[in-house]
Amino acid sequence: MRNGFSAKLMLLVCLLLVATTVGGVFATWRYAEDPASTVQNDVPFVLGEFTWEGSDILPDDVEGEDHAWLIKSLVSGESGGKVIGLDNPDSALNDYINDRLDGGLGWKRDYFGSMAVTGDEEMEALFGAAAEGLSFIIQVKSSTEYYIFTTSVDLGERGEANWLGTGNKTPGKPNVPLGSYVEYVYRTKITRPSTSAKWDIIETKRGKAVSDWYDENRRNANITQIPAFDPNTWVES
Numbered sequence: 001m002r003n004g005f006s007a008k009l010m011l012l013v014c015l016l017l018v019a020t021t022v023g024g025v026f027a028t029w030r031y032a033e034d035p036a037s038t039v040q041n042d043v044p045f046v047l048g049e050f051t052w053e054g055s056d057i058l059p060d061d062v063e064g065e066d067h068a069w070l071i072k073s074l075v076s077g078e079s080g081g082k083v084i085g086l087d088n089p090d091s092a093l094n095d096y097i098n099d100r101l102d103g104g105l106g107w108k109r110d111y112f113g114s115m116a117v118t119g120d121e122e123m124e125a126l127f128g129a130a131a132e133g134l135s136f137i138i139q140v141k142s143s144t145e146y147y148i149f150t151t152s153v154d155l156g157e158r159g160e161a162n163w164l165g166t167g168n169k170t171p172g173k174p175n176v177p178l179g180s181y182v183e184y185v186y187r188t189k190i191t192r193p194s195t196s197a198k199w200d201i202i203e204t205k206r207g208k209a210v211s212d213w214y215d216e217n218r219r220n221a222n223i224t225q226i227p228a229f230d231p232n233t234w235v236e237s
Contacts, residue, residue: 052203053202053204054188054204054205055201057186057206058204062133064132064133067131067150067186069131071148071201071204074148075087075201076198079126084127086190087199096112097138097140100112107217110139110140114136114137115226115228116216117226135155137228146189146199147189149186149209149234151182151229153185155174155182155211155228156174157172157173157227159226161224162223168224171225172213173227175227176229179210179212180211181209181211182209183207183237184207185206186207187207188205189201189203207234208237209229211228212230213225214227
């Protein structure tokens, strides 16, 4: 009888230990998946799951420099229950891109960047917090293919145009000399089957691009002198 009771007691203890261990593993897994509570926007995707090729090379170990978070936010992020990324054709992000594509008096641009004088504060408010230390440029390759360039390099301080908008008043201060490479710059390819479809994140590659002023939406594109990089010079590295 004592042996039988002892065996049952040991079995009960083992079962309790197993249940406790399983519960602990589950709790740890859930914590790893949940977005940090300090992130400004409640973007409805799981941070720990990267499904596109090359996503594992994206840095995310420095606070405010989570490239994957920024890329996903730019594509399908939400704020206040509304899509603020590229998946919403009426988003502010798409409006800025379309303004650049439409041009005005002949200065059409095929890319829009977070460093722009027009739109930078709004972009920071929408896609800040987890990515406040990053800069991005979205380049339109076609209506169904875009490149998203992201970098954690501090590009420098932009200058100031004179009050007439005819020339530069205060020079910009690029941290990477113009003509030298900004490294690293990550290029992420996104595509969609049609202009009415959602975007798919395809692949990310690590590389570098030549430091250059950001072209503004005006005839004299570099009056303000905004430090950036030229997406057309990007090469894998």
